Amino acid sequence: MKISVTIARIIVGVLFIFSGLVKAIDPLGLTYKMQEFFEVWGREGYATIMMNWMYNHSFLFSIIMIALEVVLGVALLAGFYKKLTLRLLLWLMIFFTFLTSYVLFSGKIATCGCFGDCIPLTPIQTFTKDIILLLLIIFLLFKQQYILPVGKGFLPLVLVLLSIMGVSMLQMHVLQHLPLTDCLPYKKGNNLLELRKMPPNAIPDQFEYIFVYQKDGVKKEFTPDKLPDSTWTYADRKQTLIKKGSNNVPKINDFSLTDTTGADVTESVLGQEGEYYLFFLKELDEGSSKWSGDFTALWQKSKQQKRPLYIVTADKDKATVFFNTNNNGIPILTCDATAIKTAARANPTLFLMKGPVVQNKWSWADIKEALK
Known part of the structure; x- marks a missing residue:
């Protein structure tokens, strides 16, 4: 029994630590995923006021959730306050299982983001993982007498405190700079124009279309191969999904650039x-005062190098006032806020491009590196 408990303890502890660290290298990714859940639930009418409040505090929740995963994993392996640790793990696992079951059975959210963007799992994979972990935690609760502290004295406490400090410092670092590992489509070396295209092995969704025409006040439905004559007037079209396709969404499907006239200039x-x-x-x-000075130096350097510099923003009006006041002549392009959140985890983020290929990326705190 001791061997079984030890194996279960290691599996649960290591997986929780791993899951927390994978998300800690990009805590904003979890923030956006939480916002997606709260937005869907609020739209569905589930405690809308509370969902709106939680949406606005998603960043804080993500920081706490990531730290909690790592710390509880370390606490379990260290044997620190095993009863409290196991109860917290149980409640956390019940919550995670609820989320993954909602993703799996509702179909309203594509993924749960359990292992961040670096290790994408299908809904069935995440749900299965959570069920197994839930059963292992319940097993450990019943057999907790076999869980002994690692070492003597204050060692378990020291390990837990070090884990709190470590995961907190890691999140602070990547929030000021960029994720340690970039697993998103806009990472260095990627061709953004190519990733906007449909994958070569894409299978499109298949739809059934029904056309509604009217004549003498009577509406009637027709299939595409049996449309009525010209005496009928078109009224409506109904579309029904009959077969779901696969791999038919580009890795970058919401990124486009428009200029001040509203023209799409993405390709150019x-x-x-x-x-x-x-x-x-x-x-x-x-x-903005933290980076405005470095940005001015970048603007001057870009003119000396004859490298065009474009502002890409979701808030065109404010950006126009700010940059036209401080740096005249910079082209300002508008892009969807969701696309910017994916492309630039720090606000702001500088990309060095060569054609459609990302050459390098810097957060606002590292713009000086781009000036060297």
């Missing part, structure tokens, strides 16, 4: 020869 900007900069700015906030 990304398709140009030579090097240029894309300065992604989701929104202007009070922290």
Whole structure:
């Protein structure tokens, strides 16, 4: 029995630590995933006021959740306050199982983000994993007498404290800079234009179409191969999914650039020869003073190098006022806020591009590196 308990303890502890660390290298990824859940639940009418409040505090929840996963995993392996640790793990696992079951059975959210963007799992895989972990934690609760502390004295406490400090410092670092490992489609070396295309082995969804025509006040449905004559007037079209396709969504499907006139300039900007900069700015906030000086130096350097510099923002009006006041003549392009959140985990983030290929990326805290 001791061997079984030890194996279960190691599996649960290591998986919780691993799951937390994978998300800790990109805590904003979990924030956005939480916002997706709260937004869907609020839209469905489940405690809308509370969901809106939780949506606005998703960042704090993600930081706490990530730290809790790592710390509880370490506490279990160290044998620190085993009864409290196992109860917290149980409640956390019940919550995770609820989330993954909702993803699996509702179909309203594509993935749960259990292992972040670096290790994507299907809904059935995540649900199965959670059921197994839930059973292992229940087993450990019943056999907790076999869980002994690692070492003597204050060692378990020291290990837990070190885990709290370590995961907190890791999250603080990547929030100021960029994720340690970039697993998103906009990572260094990727061709953004190619990733906007449909995958070569895509299988499209198949739909059934019914056309509604009317004549003399009477509406009637027709299939595409049996449309009525010209005496009938078109009224509506109904579309029904009859067979779901696969691999038919581009890895980058929401990224487009529009200029001040509203024209789509994605192909012309990304398709140009030579090097240029894309300065992604989701929104202007009070922290703009932290990077405005470095940005001015970057603007001057880009002119000396004859490298075009573009502002890519979701808040065109504020950006126009700010940059036209401080740095005249910079082209300002508009992009969807969700696409910017995916492309630029820090606000703002600087891309060095060569044609459609990402050459390098820097957060606002590292713009000085781009000036060297």
